[in-house]
Amino acid sequence: MQVKCCIAGGGPAGIMLGVLLARAGVEVLVLEKHADFLRDFRGDTIHPSTLEIMHELGVLDDFLRRPHQELTELRGQIGDETVTIADFSHVPTRCKFIAFIPQWEFLDFLADLGHTYPTFHLEMEAEAIDLIHQGNRVVGLKATTKGGEKEIYADLVVGADGRSSRIRELAGLKVESRGAPIDVLWFRLTRHPDDGVQALGRISAGRVMVMLNREEYWQCAFVIGKGQFERFKERGLEAFRNEIVSSAPFVRERVKELQDWNDVKLLTVLVDHLTEWWRPGLLCIGDAAHAMSPIGGVGINLAIQDAVAAANILAERLRKDEVTVSDLNKVQRRRMFPTLVTQRVQVFIQEQVISRVLGSSQVRLPWVVRLLQRWPVLRRIPARFVGIGVRPEHVKTPNVFADQQQGIR
Numbered sequence: 001m002q003v004k005c006c007i008a009g010g011g012p013a014g015i016m017l018g019v020l021l022a023r024a025g026v027e028v029l030v031l032e033k034h035a036d037f038l039r040d041f042r043g044d045t046i047h048p049s050t051l052e053i054m055h056e057l058g059v060l061d062d063f064l065r066r067p068h069q070e071l072t073e074l075r076g077q078i079g080d081e082t083v084t085i086a087d088f089s090h091v092p093t094r095c096k097f098i099a100f101i102p103q104w105e106f107l108d109f110l111a112d113l114g115h116t117y118p119t120f121h122l123e124m125e126a127e128a129i130d131l132i133h134q135g136n137r138v139v140g141l142k143a144t145t146k147g148g149e150k151e152i153y154a155d156l157v158v159g160a161d162g163r164s165s166r167i168r169e170l171a172g173l174k175v176e177s178r179g180a181p182i183d184v185l186w187f188r189l190t191r192h193p194d195d196g197v198q199a200l201g202r203i204s205a206g207r208v209m210v211m212l213n214r215e216e217y218w219q220c221a222f223v224i225g226k227g228q229f230e231r232f233k234e235r236g237l238e239a240f241r242n243e244i245v246s247s248a249p250f251v252r253e254r255v256k257e258l259q260d261w262n263d264v265k266l267l268t269v270l271v272d273h274l275t276e277w278w279r280p281g282l283l284c285i286g287d288a289a290h291a292m293s294p295i296g297g298v299g300i301n302l303a304i305q306d307a308v309a310a311a312n313i314l315a316e317r318l319r320k321d322e323v324t325v326s327d328l329n330k331v332q333r334r335r336m337f338p339t340l341v342t343q344r345v346q347v348f349i350q351e352q353v354i355s356r357v358l359g360s361s362q363v364r365l366p367w368v369v370r371l372l373q374r375w376p377v378l379r380r381i382p383a384r385f386v387g388i389g390v391r392p393e394h395v396k397t398p399n400v401f402a403d404q405q406q407g408i409r
């Protein structure tokens with residue numbers, strides 16, 4: 001099988017890059033190892049920067065017809081006090097809010113959009129297992145599929161297969177870790193109609209918990225110290241339930257829904273990046289190039305920005321069969337700066353705020369939060385950082401099928 005670009009991984013970075021390249025007339029194949037996108041414990045926040053990309057693609061209104069919630073302010077509860085951290089009403093984008101939508105809905109939407117272009121191909125239950133080399137250049141990959149093993153040759157192979165990327169491992173790309181003093185326990189609890197709008201983040205003495213509204217249930221993230229999961233299990237499930245109730249008393253009768261530890265999933269938090277994102281004929285983007293902390297929920301949006309930058313730089317080169325290592329290095333240079341700045345901020349918050357809270361027996365408002373409450377105008381700064389990020393990207397690739405495209409069903 002021969003295509004211009006083969007993308008390993010059907011997450012946000014992989015699908016978005018596939019859509020943008022196909023829209024520009026590049027024959028692209030995206031491989032996704034699962035049978036569908038219906039997997040839990042994924043990023044659900046679509047930030048203003050990503051919504052702006054959807055607007056630039058001309059599909060924003062269609063996308064927002066899907067069930068979602070809109071968050072115009074980022075609020076948290078610290079002790080007994082509710083505080084506002086970020087105000088998105090002034091971000092310079094069309095949508096001045098964060099959209100909460102399950103990631104499978106987002107990926108399904110992008111896949112539907114991709115299939116409106118004749119050059120877009122998505123193969124489910126297909127996993128990359130090896131790279132094909134010609135000299136020192138990657139010229140394709142081997143994949144296991146429903147129809148057996150395939151060899152797929154491509155002018156460019158893209159690794160978008162997540163933080164445990166098989167592609168970057170096969171390519172021998174070096175990973176530099178920035179460390180992370182925390183892990184996260186994910187679980188769900190039933191949401192009642194009269195729960196109202198609860199604070200997104202909840203900080204109490206020695207505890208940090210985040211609750212995402214998914215209409216029928218709360219998706220909860222309980223922050224623990226790095227490597228402490230076994231200690232929690234030794235103390236027992238009832239003790240963990242009590243910890244949850246201490247953070248969110250209104251779920252007291254619902255914590256019994258956690259029947260055993262199989263109802264609690266461990267997310268090992270990583271903050272790392274590749275020192276080099278490419279090899280001749282190969283590029284890594286998204287979590288495969290940089291694993292982000294869940295702080296701010298910015299990981300999915302950085303992955304989307306990577307995809308847009310890669311498409312802007314590479315689409316025309318792929319059409320002309322002229323992708324060089326210089327082109328691949330341009331993508332890394334473009335995206336490395338925002339990656340490192342964002343990670344530095346995340347590491348600072350992990351070490352100077354969250355770790356201190358987890359190790360404290362009392363709750364105090366951090367000085368930064370006190371400033372945000374005293375001068376509300378300052379809330380625009382975290383809103384811009386979270387909602388737009390460092391060096392936002394914009395779609396510059398053409399839609400070569402604009403005249404014949406019938407739109408999304």
